[in-house]
Amino acid sequence: MDNGVRFALLDTKKALDLCDVYNDLLPLKGKIRKAYNRLKNTSKTGDLLRYLEKFESEKHRDADEFQVFHKYNLVTFEEMGPIIRREFSDEILNISKISELILGKSYNNYEIINTFQCSEQGGMRRSHKTNTLVIVSDHTKPLYDDRWDEEGVLHYTGMGKSGAMDIDFAQNRTVKESGVNSTEMHLFEVFDSSTNTKYVYRGIIELYAQPYQDNQIGEDGNLRKAWIFPLLPRHRFTVNSIRLKKIGDEKDKTAARMSDEVINKYAKSRSNQPPSKRIARTVIVNRDPIVKEFVKRRANGRCDLCDEDAPFKVKEKIPYLEVHHIIQLADDGPDTIYNAVALCPNCHRKVHYALETQDRVKMLRKLDKYLNNDNDKENKESFIKLFALGEN
Template sequence: MSFRPPFVVGSTVTHPEICTAFQCGNMGGMRRSKRTNTLIIISDHTKALYDDKWYGDTLHYTGEGKRGDQTLTKNNRTLNESDHNGVEVHLFEVLHPTQYIYHGVVSLAGKPYQEDQADEDGVMRKVWMFPVKPAFPISVDSTAYQFYTKAQQKRAEKLSDEALARHLNDTEKQKAAQRDVTSSVYVRNPYVAEYAKRRAKGICQLCGQPAPFCDQKGRPYLESHHIEWLSQGGADTTSNTAALCPNCHKKMHIVNDPKDVQKLRAAII
């Protein structure tokens, strides 16, 4: 008989709720509960030690063991034999600290394999990777996913050239991951955006250069930009909207230099 926790697939729960529901320990990324006949695996992307990866709809989950080569013992053995030992495997994913996304029951989608990863001391070692696939793919919250992608980007920036090449060798062989991400969006007034572009007369209001190309209708291509971002309380009005070339638009969202902000405010007066 399968175990049903008191929360649904796709919900975000707390760490204490997991421990209480599954009657498991509170330490480690893999937790065996004999009381519920389950193995809980936690893919925590906010921690740098284990390198779990999504390929398509399958998570390649790193086994247990912080130092030295990992072995197919203890929880690793339980997961390795989960297709015939009767133990249910439940997956939780952490994209943002303290937020555990429940993926439900997962099953092995392929034969476990070994790859090289650094251990807790930075020494390269062999780890076991377990391809596990949820029964039902879920959507993840866009805010949590953006936090995850930024953390992964920072992680990539810290890699040596050798380590980066090793990661690329692994990913070149695999199918791209596809995640359903839910988000709330600001509904922008199309008339405000159109007015801002016409007011600019084909000239970027930051760099002062003509639009880099024309669209399919022959109109100079510029993008509308809210000087004070909507996410920070800015208004969707003509007095807060400028027209920028794609390069300057990207610059404003990455750098957002106060001097550039002042320049745009002066340009639309």
């Protein structure tokens, strides 16, 4: 972090702390916290100055807030710019540059704002200052998603929440005319919704074919015509298949929570467009065949969860059971005999789709029993640690 930013951050932190001490500062707390969060995520003094510019107009100076800040010897954002230009002049040329963004790397929202000088939210963010349009494809939106095809084209839904979409409205027009207005479009993808959303940078994206219309349900729940923009990223990339599977699982859960009425409406509104297809990178986890075989033999023909006999035998002699890792290998669970159980196919599906606490406890008890039979002290200790089991 540059010294100029550190200076501003310290002052803002002081203001934030004083909000809890003085009543006349308290109403400003939300605003100050927002500024503080932004500064925490800013590293270059040049970026900070660009942010402070909007506070430097004269009209801000009449605000009551200004007086309150002075009362407690705090530097207002209106005054901060000149101080930083004077005291940290060697840092003012440090700015985040679009050309320095790395393909495939995750950025937070503040980094995007600082780099593109665009607004803080929205799927399409125009910046006149950098002559760019930031396009965000957010896969965590539950009800519909931007579609991809196997050519790597993103079919992006335009702006407008409800009612028939207007192709000349706001940024729809920017995209439509991107061939002639020379606005550079940059794509980011969002895969998980968390408090500090990560945006994966995909580089420059271009209008690939004529925009077309498609049926979609708007935010008001009514069917409408939406404009779809076929966009092609300049650089090819593949997505991790585990990431895509997680998104799919989340959407299944959302759909399962919807009422019959809503499901009916959405199901019947689905257009004839082909399903979304993406080229993915598959990560194959090699399970240890020795562990797998040991766990099956240990179960001695019975399911480690329901204790029933295996439902059938393979080649008339080997009981059919499936090996399940309690902490899954995809979640970095260890491939060891004390993280794995042998289950009948029914129990196996159940623990994946409807795991109940009592089932988990039962499987852990079974493993504990095996450990005691083996009288294996070292593995018992790591078992307790792995499953965060307390002393009993």
